[in-house]
Amino acid sequence: MRRLFFPGTALLLIAATLSASAAPATLAQQINPPEVGVGEEVTVTISVQNGSVGGFSLPAVDGLQVAGNMTSTNLNIVNGAVSSSVAQIFTLIPARAGNFTIPGFDLHTADGQVLHVQPMKLHVLNGGPTPPATAPTVSIMPPPGAQRGPVVMPQPQTQPNPTVPSDTTQETPSAPGTNLTVPVDKDGHPLKVFMVITPQTTDAYVGETVPMRIEFFIRYDVLAGQDALPTIKGSDFLINSLSTRPFQDDVTLGSQTPYHRETWLTALSAPRSGDFPLEMERDTYWTKPSVNAGNDPFGNLFFNRPQLVHGTVSSNQLVFHSRSLPTEGRPANFSGAIGQLKVTGNASPLSVAVGEPVKLSFAVSGAGNFDYVKCPILATDPNWKVYVPTSKIEYDDENHTHGVKTFEQSVIPQKNGTLSLPAATFSYFDPTTKQYVTTPIPLPPITVTGTPVAATTPSSGGNDVTSSSATPAALPSTELAPNRMEIGSLYSSLTPLYRQAWFWIVQGGLATGLLAATVLFFVHSRSVPDTTRTDRALRERSLHQQEDAMSDAVRRGDAQSFFLAARNAVQLQLGAQWRLQPEAITLAEIRERDPHLAEIMEPLFTQAGEVIYSGLASDNLNLAEWEVHVRRDLLQPQPA
Amino acid sequence: MKLFSLRLSVTLVACLFFLPSLLHADADLDAANRAYTEGRYDESTKLFQQLIAARGYSAPLCFNLGNAEEKTGHPGQAILNYERARYLAPGDRDIDHNLQLARKQAGLQPNSYRWWEIALRLFYPIAGWLVIAGLVTLLVTLIGNIFRTSLATALKLPPEVLRTAFRLVFFIGIPVFLLLGFVELSAVGFTSRVEGVVVASKAGTLRLSPFDAAEIVGTIPEGELVTVEQRHDDYFRIEGRDHRYGWIQEKELEPVIAGSFNAR
Numbered sequence: 001m002r003r004l005f006f007p008g009t010a011l012l013l014i015a016a017t018l019s020a021s022a023a024p025a026t027l028a029q030q031i032n033p034p035e036v037g038v039g040e041e042v043t044v045t046i047s048v049q050n051g052s053v054g055g056f057s058l059p060a061v062d063g064l065q066v067a068g069n070m071t072s073t074n075l076n077i078v079n080g081a082v083s084s085s086v087a088q089i090f091t092l093i094p095a096r097a098g099n100f101t102i103p104g105f106d107l108h109t110a111d112g113q114v115l116h117v118q119p120m121k122l123h124v125l126n127g128g129p130t131p132p133a134t135a136p137t138v139s140i141m142p143p144p145g146a147q148r149g150p151v152v153m154p155q156p157q158t159q160p161n162p163t164v165p166s167d168t169t170q171e172t173p174s175a176p177g178t179n180l181t182v183p184v185d186k187d188g189h190p191l192k193v194f195m196v197i198t199p200q201t202t203d204a205y206v207g208e209t210v211p212m213r214i215e216f217f218i219r220y221d222v223l224a225g226q227d228a229l230p231t232i233k234g235s236d237f238l239i240n241s242l243s244t245r246p247f248q249d250d251v252t253l254g255s256q257t258p259y260h261r262e263t264w265l266t267a268l269s270a271p272r273s274g275d276f277p278l279e280m281e282r283d284t285y286w287t288k289p290s291v292n293a294g295n296d297p298f299g300n301l302f303f304n305r306p307q308l309v310h311g312t313v314s315s316n317q318l319v320f321h322s323r324s325l326p327t328e329g330r331p332a333n334f335s336g337a338i339g340q341l342k343v344t345g346n347a348s349p350l351s352v353a354v355g356e357p358v359k360l361s362f363a364v365s366g367a368g369n370f371d372y373v374k375c376p377i378l379a380t381d382p383n384w385k386v387y388v389p390t391s392k393i394e395y396d397d398e399n400h401t402h403g404v405k406t407f408e409q410s411v412i413p414q415k416n417g418t419l420s421l422p423a424a425t426f427s428y429f430d431p432t433t434k435q436y437v438t439t440p441i442p443l444p445p446i447t448v449t450g451t452p453v454a455a456t457t458p459s460s461g462g463n464d465v466t467s468s469s470a471t472p473a474a475l476p477s478t479e480l481a482p483n484r485m486e487i488g489s490l491y492s493s494l495t496p497l498y499r500q501a502w503f504w505i506v507q508g509g510l511a512t513g514l515l516a517a518t519v520l521f522f523v524h525s526r527s528v529p530d531t532t533r534t535d536r537a538l539r540e541r542s543l544h545q546q547e548d549a550m551s552d553a554v555r556r557g558d559a560q561s562f563f564l565a566a567r568n569a570v571q572l573q574l575g576a577q578w579r580l581q582p583e584a585i586t587l588a589e590i591r592e593r594d595p596h597l598a599e600i601m602e603p604l605f606t607q608a609g610e611v612i613y614s615g616l617a618s619d620n621l622n623l624a625e626w627e628v629h630v631r632r633d634l635l636q637p638q639p640a
Numbered sequence: 641m642k643l644f645s646l647r648l649s650v651t652l653v654a655c656l657f658f659l660p661s662l663l664h665a666d667a668d669l670d671a672a673n674r675a676y677t678e679g680r681y682d683e684s685t686k687l688f689q690q691l692i693a694a695r696g697y698s699a700p701l702c703f704n705l706g707n708a709e710e711k712t713g714h715p716g717q718a719i720l721n722y723e724r725a726r727y728l729a730p731g732d733r734d735i736d737h738n739l740q741l742a743r744k745q746a747g748l749q750p751n752s753y754r755w756w757e758i759a760l761r762l763f764y765p766i767a768g769w770l771v772i773a774g775l776v777t778l779l780v781t782l783i784g785n786i787f788r789t790s791l792a793t794a795l796k797l798p799p800e801v802l803r804t805a806f807r808l809v810f811f812i813g814i815p816v817f818l819l820l821g822f823v824e825l826s827a828v829g830f831t832s833r834v835e836g837v838v839v840a841s842k843a844g845t846l847r848l849s850p851f852d853a854a855e856i857v858g859t860i861p862e863g864e865l866v867t868v869e870q871r872h873d874d875y876f877r878i879e880g881r882d883h884r885y886g887w888i889q890e891k892e893l894e895p896v897i898a899g900s901f902n903a904r
Contacts, residue, residue, distance in 0.1 A: 238853060371856050387747025390843075392858045392884070400855065410747050480707050480741060481734035483673050484700035487666065492696045494724060494897040496831040497768040498824070510775035517782040524786050579798075 025051025027107065027115040035123040037340065038097055041067070046117055047087035051109040058090050059103045064122070067091045072249040094124040182254035190257040192222040195230065195315040197280050199268065203321045205431055208338040209267045209369040211399045214242070214280060214315070220250070220258035224286040227310070232268070236276035237320070239268040240400045265399040269369060270322035279317040285310045325429055331438050333377040337428035339368020339401075343376060345424055345441035353450035357387075357410040362441065364426065365404040370395075375407040376441055378422035385412040386422065415452035418445050536576070543572045543635075550630065554623045560615065562623050563608035566630045570604065573635055604634060668694075672704065681711040697898075699729035706738060715746040716839035716894075719863040723837060723896045726753075730761040746863040749881070764827035771824050774817040781809045834868040834900045836878070836893040844893065846886030850875030857886050866893070868901060876901070 026049045036042055044058060058066060072087040094100065104119040182190040199212040218224045229242045246262040253259050270276060286309055325338075346361045364373050375389040389409035396402040413419055424441040497503050546569035553562035571582040578585075578593065587605045591598035607621075672687035688705035695701075706721035722739035729735060730753060740750045753761070784791055785806040792799040838844040843859040850872035860866060860880055866888075870877040874890040895901045 241849060241855060389747075390859060390861055390882075393856070480710060480738050483676055483704040483707055484734075485669075485673065486700055487669050487691075487695070488698035488700040489728075490696040490698045490701075491728070493899070494697055494727065495899065496897070497765050498828045498831045499900075503768060503772075506772060507775065510772065510779060514775060514779045514782065517779055517786070521782055521786050 025049065025109045025111075025113050025115060027117065029117055029120065031102070031120045031122060034121065035125065036094065037125045038094055040094070042092045042094065042122060044090040044092060044102065044120065045087055046090075046107075047085050048107065048109065048115060049085040051111070051113060051115070052086065053107045053109050053115070056088065056107060058092075059105055061100055061102055063096045063098065063124075064092045064094055064100055064102070067093050070249075070251065092122075094122070097124045097126045099123055182257055182259075190219060190254055191217075192219045193217065193224050193284060193286065193313050195280060195282060195313050197278070197315045197318070199278065199318065199320070202278065202318050203323070204270065205323050205325050205338055205429065206271065206273050207269055207325070207336050207369055207372055208431055209269050209401050211265065211267050211401050212239075214264040214266065216246075216262040216282060216313075217251075217253070217259045218261075220260060222286060224284055226262075227283040227285060230264070230280045230282040230315070233279045233281055233314075234277070236272075237268045237270055237278065240266045242266055243398070265397070267399040267401045270320060273322045273324040276320050276322065277317055278320040280315040282313050283310065284313050326434070326436075329436050331425075331427040331436055333425065333438075334427045334429070334436060335374035336372035337364075337368055337374070337426075338372065338431060339366060339428065340430060340432065341366040341368050341373070341426075341428050343426040343439050343441055345376065345443050347421055347443050347446065350444055351447040351449070352413065354413055354416055354448055354452055355450070357412050358421070358446055360389075360407075360409045360411060360421070360424070360443065362389075362407040362409070362424070362426070363404055364407075367402045368428065370400070370403055370405050373405045373428070375409060376424045376426040378409075378411070378424050381422040383414050383419050384422050385414060387411065413446065413448040416448045416450055418447050420445050539572055539576045542582075543569055546572065547631070547635075550627055554627050557623065559611050559621055559623060562626065563604075563611045566604060566626070566634075567608040567612075569630070570601065570634050601634065604630065669701075672708075676704070676708055676711070681708050684708040685712055685714075697724065697728065699725045699732060699735065702728065703732075703735050703738065706742070710738070710742050710745075714839075715742055716837060716841075716862040718742045719746065719748075719865075720837040720839060720894050720896065723835075723865065724898075727761075727896060731758045743863060747861060748863055751865060751881070760830070763823070764830065767820055767823040767827055771817070771820045774813060774820055777809065778813055778817065781806050781813070835896045836866055836868050836876070836901070837896060838862050838864045838866065838888070838892060839894045840889075840892035844888045846878075846880075846884065846888055847875075848886065850877070850887040854887065858884060860884075860888065865896075868893070868895075871901070 028045075028047045028049070030043075030045045032043050032045070042064075055071075057069075069088060069090045072089060073084070100122040102120045102122070105117050107115045107117060109115065183194055185191050194217050196215045196217070197212060198215070199210050201210055204210050214230050216226075216230065229244065232239050242264050246264045248260070248262050251259050251261050268278075341364055343362060343364045345363075347358055348361075349358065352358055360378075362376050364370075364376075370393050375391065378384075378386055387410040389407045391405060391407050393405045394403055396404075411421065421443040424443060425438055426441060427436060427438045429435070430437050546565045549565035550562055550569065553559070553565060568582065571585040574580075574585045574590065575582040580589075587598060587602060590601050607626075611621075668687065668691050672684050672691060675681075675684035675687060685705065685708040688701060688708055692701050692705065702721045702725035706718045706725060709715075709721060710718035719739065719742050722735060722742060725735045726732070726739060736752050740752055743750060784802070788802050788806070789799055791797075792802050795802075838860050840862060843861050844864075845856055846858045846860055847854040848857050849855070860878075864881065866878040866880050868876045868878050869885075872887070875887045876890060876893055877885065877887050878893070879885055890901070893901075
């Protein structure tokens with residue numbers, strides 16, 4: 001999209017420059033890394049924000065060779081605020097060991113501001129990458145299908161090869177007017193898309209990790225996109241995984257041809273010896289305008305739409321010479337580690353009881369092929385039992401050639417006293433000196449208390465994952481519990497109940513049934529009247545009516561009505577309690593069910609019979625007292 | 641009487657049918673144990689493996705196989721079988737003893753269960769059955785409540801008694817059922833974790849990505865218990881006990897619960 005609207009981008013840049021010029025210019029500087037070995041690269045970055053400075057160089061320092069420089073321009077628009085920065089990146093290679101200081105100097109911006117670059121210090125150690133025995137063989141061949149797509153790599157005969165720098169200029173970024181000549185296509189135009197790989201060396205040992213730079217250039221006016229990351233051709237090399245977000249910048253190559261560049265820093269290694277072609281490729285696509293072959297005057301208007309075309313871009317092809325490691329002087333514990341490595345060791349705690357573990361920690365750091373770095377080997381020592389180590393890698397750089405690999409290993413003392421830990425050594429091959437190096441690792445003595453183990457089986461010295469016998473013998477005090485003689489409950493599967501389908505089907509079925517039953521219950525309870533409740537309500541209403549009738553009869557002095565209502569009330573009460581019809585409650589029935597209650601009820605029933613059936617009432621009948629008696633003593637729920 | 645005779649006959653026939661296989665199984669167990677006690681650990685391992693393949697898993701069989709593997713010098717397989725035995729019998733002290741001993745021999749940290757872990761592991765399967773029982777009880781109660789009157793008549797009980805009984809079941813049963821449901825959810829979460837044991841000789845290789853050419857980010861010692869999170873072709877993304885993540889090849893890992901890797 002940026003290239004699609006190139007004029008718009010230019011206008012935006014102008015506007016941004018004008019806008020950014022309002023803010024004061026600031027300067028940032030960095031030297032990375034501040035400590036390197038001889039021959040290793042150092043990057044010095046000086047960036048100016050919101051200011052424009054012309055091209056400048058670093059002050060010359062004896063012993064530091066400027067291998068190249070590049071310019072990177074960034075434009076940021078955040079919430080309408082525009083800021084721009086221009087970074088000048090220098091690549092230095094120290095020629096000798098020692099402390100260097102790059103002197104400070106001043107930069108003058110276009111609007112007259114003066115920015116001061118502070119002095120930068122660099123510490124250069126002895127040792128570094130070995131200069132290759134032979135210069136890398138470079139041959140740039142036209143990739144297959146170059147005639148079909150827009151990508152045509154330069155012919156080796158007709159084009160000089162500044163595209164691929166030599167060893168001394170590796171890691172040299174392409175910069176305007178520097179050492180990179182743009183390859184051209186068959187029409188003589190700068191190539192639209194091309195890829196350049198730059199390994200640090202093309203002559204290495206088997207398994208040695210070689211840093212490599214991959215640069216993918218897209219001409220600024222080309223509408224091109226990428227489908228995939230670059231991949232290595234063939235199966236002769238192992239390469240570290242590439243980031244999906246490469247470093248991106250814009251560069252000017254050749255005769256002021258602007259390019260967009262994507263850069264990866266990775267590392268490769270050859271698993272076997274020999275000469276192998278080294279080449280990478282990348283799937284890409286670009287838009288290609290179609291040609292209006294006919295005489296249709298409207299063809300260009302309606303049919304000249306760009307077509308999307310896929311293709312593969314191949315890089316320059318190199319020949320990689322992979323050398324076998326020397327067999328002479330190879331240590332027995334050499335695991336294939338190649339590089340410049342340092343190893344340190346530590347132990348904790350320093351005081352333990354017999355049988356308690358001491359944790360050994362080893363750290364292998366530096367530059368090398370960490371995949372092949374194994375735990376330092378411990379010597380056979382009957383006083384210690386040795387366990388399998390664990391490992392962890394932390395890389396310091398993008399191409400995974402610098403880092404620290406740490407190992408943790410447990411050892412257990414078998415006797416008491418002040419014991420020396422088993423002697424630990426680490427071996428690797430140093431390609432600089434072309435020699436194997438075996439480094440002893442000093443470990444502190446351990447104070448061991450407690451009773452020594454009665455009998456032990458000496459552990460083997462091999463303790464790494466590559467060793468043959470790392471499992472020590474069992475302690476006599478910790479023997480395995482004996483076998484079981486019964487077969488036990490058998491299960492056809494260990495799958496838990498909760499992961500079995502039938503369990504959830506049964507539960508689902510029951511839950512559905514419960515839900516359906518609940519719905520059914522509510523529907524049923526609304527459609528069928530509750531006869532029990534209705535009967536009870538009727539009984540209670542009748543009881544209240546009889547009680548009211550009693551009170552009314554007392555007020556009127558009507559003994560006949562009173563005793564009739566009182567007897568009815570008692571019959572209702574007892575009938576509800578005994579689940580009988582009220583008419584069925586007679587004195588005989590009460591006597592049969594509860595003789596004691598019959599004695600209490602008898603006066604009422606007798607008096608009621610006399611009054612109701614004779615129609616006469618004794619004058620000495622006190623109806624008010626009878627009412628109290630009936631309500632208090634006879635109409636209360638009787639004990640069952 | 642005729643029915644009783646028929647039942648007796650069927651039982652006898654069934655016993656006669658299964659007796660040889662039961663005796664054969666015991667003979668196999670004896671043979672495997674004899675090989676173990678006589679120091680023929682390889683043979684013992686094979687016999688226990690055959691026994692499990694033929695009869696199924698049991699805590700004693702897995703335990704014995706773990707012992708044989710440990711004696712054979714296969715700590716990864718030994719720990720795997722001890723883990724399987726512990727899964728079937730979480731509270732068994734002998735199993736835990738041998739497992740911890742094997743882990744110690746392999747240089748691994750102990751991973752004994754705490755008392756509450758044992759209790760939970762024992763209760764989880766029971767909780768599942770209790771949930772089913774609770775659902776059945778509630779269903780029966782609800783249906784019984786609908787047909788309470790007819791039921792009371794059939795049982796010669798006052799309808800009020802049945803009504804009270806049903807209400808009691810609901811008031812007590814529903815909170816208990818909800819509690820069991822919560823336990824079941826917890827069990828589902830717990831059992832959804834897929835664990836495996838590194839069985840690669842000495843150590844498994846941990847890679848950054850699930851490809852053979854991917855960068856190696858470390859190793860996991862043989863016998864270590866890891867949690868499997870994801871699968872990609874023949875690689876598993878795992879989390880180690882030290883919370884390290886990475887991809888490990890399928891062949892370097894065995895599931896504690898056989899077949900559980902298929903769920904990933």
